[in-house]
Amino acid sequence: MKRLTILTLFTLLAAVVCAAENGEEKQKKGRLTGSFETNSIYYVEDGRTTAVVPEDRFGSNNYLKLDYYHGRFAAGVQAEGYLPVLQGYPTNLTKAGLSNFYASWVDKSFSVTAGTFYDQFGSGLLFRSYEDRTLGMNSALLGARVTYNYKDILALKAIWGMPRLGMEFSNTQARGADLSFAISSLAGWKQTVLAVEGSVLNRYEAISADLKEEGGLPSSTGFSGRVNFESNGFILRAEYIDAGERHYPNGAYDGVNDPRIDLIKNGNAQLIELGYSGHGLGVNITARRLEYMDMPIVYRNTSTANALNYIPALTAQYSYLLTNLNPYIVQPSTILGSHCGPGEIGGQIDIYYNVARRTKLGGKRGMKLGLNYSTYYSLLKDRSAKADNILWQSINFTLEKQFTRKFKLNFLYSFQEYNDSHGVSPYTWKSNIFVADMLYKWTPTISTRLELQYLYSKHDNKDWMAALAEVNFAPHWSIFASDMYNHGKTKIHYYNAGVSYTKSRTRIQLSYGRNRAGVVCSGGVCRNIPAYTGANLMITTSF
Amino acid sequence: MQKIKFAILLALAVIPFMGQAQLPSVKVENRKGEVVNTASLVDGETPMIISFWAVTCKPCIRELDAINDAMPDWLDEASFRVVAISTDDSRFSAQARAWVEGHGWGDFTVLFDKNQEFMRAMNVSYTPQVFVVDKSGKVVYSHTGYTPGSEQELIDVIKSLK
Numbered sequence: 001m002k003r004l005t006i007l008t009l010f011t012l013l014a015a016v017v018c019a020a021e022n023g024e025e026k027q028k029k030g031r032l033t034g035s036f037e038t039n040s041i042y043y044v045e046d047g048r049t050t051a052v053v054p055e056d057r058f059g060s061n062n063y064l065k066l067d068y069y070h071g072r073f074a075a076g077v078q079a080e081g082y083l084p085v086l087q088g089y090p091t092n093l094t095k096a097g098l099s100n101f102y103a104s105w106v107d108k109s110f111s112v113t114a115g116t117f118y119d120q121f122g123s124g125l126l127f128r129s130y131e132d133r134t135l136g137m138n139s140a141l142l143g144a145r146v147t148y149n150y151k152d153i154l155a156l157k158a159i160w161g162m163p164r165l166g167m168e169f170s171n172t173q174a175r176g177a178d179l180s181f182a183i184s185s186l187a188g189w190k191q192t193v194l195a196v197e198g199s200v201l202n203r204y205e206a207i208s209a210d211l212k213e214e215g216g217l218p219s220s221t222g223f224s225g226r227v228n229f230e231s232n233g234f235i236l237r238a239e240y241i242d243a244g245e246r247h248y249p250n251g252a253y254d255g256v257n258d259p260r261i262d263l264i265k266n267g268n269a270q271l272i273e274l275g276y277s278g279h280g281l282g283v284n285i286t287a288r289r290l291e292y293m294d295m296p297i298v299y300r301n302t303s304t305a306n307a308l309n310y311i312p313a314l315t316a317q318y319s320y321l322l323t324n325l326n327p328y329i330v331q332p333s334t335i336l337g338s339h340c341g342p343g344e345i346g347g348q349i350d351i352y353y354n355v356a357r358r359t360k361l362g363g364k365r366g367m368k369l370g371l372n373y374s375t376y377y378s379l380l381k382d383r384s385a386k387a388d389n390i391l392w393q394s395i396n397f398t399l400e401k402q403f404t405r406k407f408k409l410n411f412l413y414s415f416q417e418y419n420d421s422h423g424v425s426p427y428t429w430k431s432n433i434f435v436a437d438m439l440y441k442w443t444p445t446i447s448t449r450l451e452l453q454y455l456y457s458k459h460d461n462k463d464w465m466a467a468l469a470e471v472n473f474a475p476h477w478s479i480f481a482s483d484m485y486n487h488g489k490t491k492i493h494y495y496n497a498g499v500s501y502t503k504s505r506t507r508i509q510l511s512y513g514r515n516r517a518g519v520v521c522s523g524g525v526c527r528n529i530p531a532y533t534g535a536n537l538m539i540t541t542s543f
Numbered sequence: 544m545q546k547i548k549f550a551i552l553l554a555l556a557v558i559p560f561m562g563q564a565q566l567p568s569v570k571v572e573n574r575k576g577e578v579v580n581t582a583s584l585v586d587g588e589t590p591m592i593i594s595f596w597a598v599t600c601k602p603c604i605r606e607l608d609a610i611n612d613a614m615p616d617w618l619d620e621a622s623f624r625v626v627a628i629s630t631d632d633s634r635f636s637a638q639a640r641a642w643v644e645g646h647g648w649g650d651f652t653v654l655f656d657k658n659q660e661f662m663r664a665m666n667v668s669y670t671p672q673v674f675v676v677d678k679s680g681k682v683v684y685s686h687t688g689y690t691p692g693s694e695q696e697l698i699d700v701i702k703s704l705k
Contacts, residue, residue: 031565065666069567082561106568107641120658123633130632130658133668152578182577193575230575235640237576273637312634317599349636352645368646402612439605445692474692502688507669521699540687542666 021169025387037063037133041086046514046533048492052087053532059086061093063133064088075103080167086204088520088529089136090303092166099167100140111147116140119159121178121199124310125241125269125293126224129163129174134522137305139297142169155180161307163297170298174308176201197226203244203308207299216264216299220244222267233278242295243267244308249300252338263340265292265333265382280354285315287347289385293332304527312525314348315374316396318414320435321466321484322455326418327521328392331378339424345387346376370398378423389426393417410437418459429459445474451482476502484516492516498536506541566680567664571628572655574640579615579654581661584626585680590704593674595656595667598635598642603671606689610697611648617698627651630662630670653693675700 040060043053060083067076081096082089102115118140120128129139150155155317157178162169176347178199184192202221212218222243229236247262274285295309313330334341355362373395377387399411412435417428433455441447451468468482481497498511517531547692584591589655591648592610604607607627614625627648629639643653656662675684675697678681684700686693 033666035668037668063579065663065668067664067666069565118658118660120633124658128658131663149578155578193577195576228576235576235637237637275637275641277640277644280644280647282644284637284641286637291621310633312632314634316634319599319601350641352641354645354647366647370645420703439691441691442697443692447691449691472690472692474690475686475696476690478688478690500688502686502690505685505687507687540669542668542672542685542687 001071030068032066032068033065034066035540035543036065037540038538039086039133040537041534043087043532045425046531049514049531049533050205050517051514051533052082054087056084057471057534059084060346061086061089061133061136062096072106073104074106075101077101077159085136087131087532088244088527090166090305090527092168092303092305093136094167097167099138099164102127109149111145113145114143116142116164117145117159117161119145119157120310121157121176121201122197122224122226122239122241123271125239125271126199126309127174127176127201127295128310129161129308130310132522132525134520135304135525137525138164138308139305140164141174143174145480151185153182153185154181160497164351165297165301165303165306172203172204172205172297172308174201174203192231193228195228197228199224200228202396203295205299206287211299214247215260215264216247217245217264219467220246220269222295233276235273235277237273239269239271241267241269241270241271242294243269244267246292246294246296246334247299248292248294248333248340249450251335251340265342267292267295269293280356282350282352284350285347288314288350289345289379290330290332290343291379291382292342304525307525310525312348313392313521315376315392316348316350316372316414317521318438320412320433320451320453321468322433322453322464323412323414323416323435324521325431325455325464326416326420326429326460327519327520327526328374328376328394328418329519329521331376331391331422334378334422336422336424341388341423342379342382342384344376344378344391344423344425345385346392347373348372365402368398368400369394370400372396376449389419389423390418390428391423406441411435412437428446429457431455431457433461447472447474461486461490464488478502480511482513505538505543509536511536511537512521546647557684566676567661569656569661569664571661572657574653574655575644580587581654581664581682584652585676586652586678588678589622589624590675590677590683590701591626593628593665593676595628595662595665595670595672597637599631600670602689603620604646605691606671606673606694607648607651608646609691609694611646611650613694613698614650615628617701620698621701621704623701625651625663627653628661629653629655630659630667632657632659666695673697675704 062081063081078100080099082093085093100116104113120431125157131138141161147157148156180197182195184194204219207216224241226239250260250263252258269290271288313328331344353369355367357366375393376391380386380388395415397413402408414433435453437451439449449470453466455464466484470480472478478500484494496513500509512535514533519526631639672687
C-alpha cells in the first residue's frame with residue numbers, strides 16, 4: 001500500500017511536470033494549478049503544563065492539491081500526509097495517500113461532477129460537506145452531483161455519495177436534492193429579490209444487527225424549506241428543517257425502569273435572519289432553535305469530524321488571545337449520563353456603524369463602531385421552545401479609529417458568560433475582557449503592532465493578562481512575540497515568538513511557544529486540543 | 544524513510560509551477576443573494592484587485608481598510624475595481640453583509656463564497672490572499688498574508704499593466 005501511494009504520487013508528479021513544461025501550449029492544453037501546505041510541530045517536554053509529547057516528538061499535517069482546467073472540463077486530486085497527525089487532531093487521520101479526486105464538466109445551464117465534491121443545502125443545517133484544515137475536517141462526498149439552471153429562475157441540484165471520515169470513505173450513503181425558485185426573476189422585479197427553496201436528504205447506514213436490535217435506525221430522511229427576501233437594503237431569510245429521526249444511547253437505561261437502550265428522537269431546527277444595510281449602518285439579527293440536530297456520518301463514532309451537517313455557534317467570533325479562553329460550543333443536543341437536553345435556543349444581534357469623515361464624532365478620518373450581543377439557553381424539553389439553563393451570553397463593543405496617518409487604534413470590550421456544564425447545571429463563569437490593539441507606521445513599509453489585553457474574572461482561573469508585539473517589514477518579513485499570563489491562579493506564562501516570511505503566494509512561519517489545553521474553533525465548530533510546547537513550522541504556497 | 548520520501552515528493556511537486564492562471568468560472572452570491580459567475584467579473588476594460596477575506600480574519604480586514612483608504616488616490620493614477628470575496632460560511636455571511644456597510648466598503652464589489660468553492664478554485668489555503676487580475680482575466684500578481692504597507696505593490700502592478 002505504501003509503495004502504491006508513492007507510485008501514485010510519482011505518477012502525479014510526472015503528470016504535473018509534463019503539463020508545466022509545455023509552457024506556450026498551456027493555453028491549448030489547459031492549465032494546472034495547485035497549492036501545498038505543511039504544518040509541523042516538534043514537541044518538547046514541559047513540566048509547567050500538562051503538555052503532551054508523542055513518542056517520536058514530531059507531528060506533521062501536509063496537503064497537496066492539484067487542479068487541471070481545460071475549457072469546461074476540470075479534474076483534480078488532493079494528497080494528504082500525516083507523519084504522524086498533530087496532537088489534538090482526529091486520530092483517524094493517518095499515513096499518506098490520495099484523499100480526494102474529482103472530474104467535472106461545467107456548462108452554461110448544467111454541471112456534472114464525479115468523484116469527491118463539497119456542497120451544502122441552504123445554511124448547511126440539513127447537509128454540508130466541507131473541508132476545514134484547522135479542525136482536521138474533511139467530509140467530502142465520494143459520488144456524483146448534477147446541477148441544472150434555467151436562466152436565473154430555477155436552480156436544481158442532486159447529489160449522491162459516501163462521506164469521508166478520516167482517511168476513508170464511510171459506508172454511509174447520502175442522497176438528496178435541492179431546489180431554488182426565484183419568483184422575483186420570473187416576475188422581472190428589479191429592486192426586490194424573492195426566492196423559495198427546498199431540500200431533501202436521505203441518510204442510509206448499514207448499521208450492525210446489535211444496534212438495530214437496540215433500536216437503531218439505518219435510514220432517515222430530512223427536509224428543509226427556505227425563503228430569501230431582499231429589498232432596498234432589507235434582508236429576511238428563514239429556514240425550517242425537519243432532519244428526520246435518529247437514535248441516541250439512552251443514558252437512563254437500567255433495563256428495568258427504563259428498558260430502552262436507544263432513544264429515537266426527531267431532529268428539527270428553525271433559523272431566521274433579519275438585516276439592514278445602508279447609510280453607513282449594518283444591522284443583523286439572527287435567531288435559531290435546535291433540537292436533536294446531530295447528524296453523524298457514522299453512528300457511535302466520537303470523532304469531531306463526524307458530522308454530515310454544519311451547526312455553527314452563532315456568536316461573535318474572537319481573534320484575540322484572552323477572548324478565546326472559553327468559546328461557546330454549540331449544543332445540538334446534550335446527552336450526558338442521565339441528562340437528556342434536546343438542544344438550544346437563542347440568537348444574536350450585530351450593529352456596525354461607519355461614522356463618516358469630517359463629522360463631529362468621526363473627525364478627519366472617520367471611525368468604525370461595532371456592537372454584538374448574543375445569548376443561548378438549553379431547551380427545557382422535547383418539542384418545546386421553552387428555555388432552561390443559560391449556556392452563553394456575551395456583549396462586545398468595538399471601536400476602530402485612525403487617529404493620525406501613522407497611528408490606528410482598535411479597542412474591544414467583551415463580557416462573556418459561559419456555562420461549563422453545557423446546560424446540565426445553571427452555574428456560569430463570567431469574565432470581562434479589555435483589548436487595545438495599536439498600530440504605528442514608522443515608514444510606509446515599517447510598522448509596529450502592539451496588543452494589550454486584560455481579563456477580569458472571579459471564576460475558573462480568575463484574572464489573566466496578555467501582550468503581543470509585532471514588527472512588520474512590508475511586504476516580506478514579520479516578527480512577533482506574545483505572552484499570556486494567568487496571574488489569578490495558575491501563575492503560568494504561555495509565551496510564543498516567531499518570524500514569518502512572505503513572497504508572492506508563499507508564506508513560511510516558524511515559531512516556538514507554550515500552548516494551553518483548550519478548545520480550537522473554526523467557523524464555530526470546535527475541537528479540543530491538549531497542552532503542548534514546541535516549535536512550529538508552517539509553509540503555504542499556491543501556484 | 545516514508546516520511547522523508549513523502550516530504551520530498553510534495554516539495555518537488557510544487558517547484559515546476561509559477562504559471563499565470565486565468566480566472567476560473569465558479570458560482571458565488573452577491574449581496575442580494577443572487578448567483579454570480581466569477582468569470583463574468585472580467586469586463587475586458589478594467590483590471591481588478593480580488594481579495595479573499597473573512598470577518599474572523601483580522602489581517603484581511605486591515606488590508607481591505609488600507610485599500611479602501613488609499614482608493615481615492617489610486618483611482619487618480621489608474622482605473623481598476625476591487626472585488627472582496629467573503630469566504631465566511633453560513634455562520635458569518637449575514638454578519639459579513641452588515642460588516643461591509645459598517646466599514647464603508649461601498650466602493651467594493653462584495654461577493655459571498657459560502658462553501659469556499661471559488662477559494663478552492665483559486666487555490667487559496669491561507670487568508671488574506673489578494674490577486675491582481677488584468678482586463679482579460681489573467682492573474683498577473685498574487686500575495687498571501689498582509690503586512691501594513693504591502694498594499695502599495697497592488698497599485699504598482701496595476702499601473703504597470705497596459
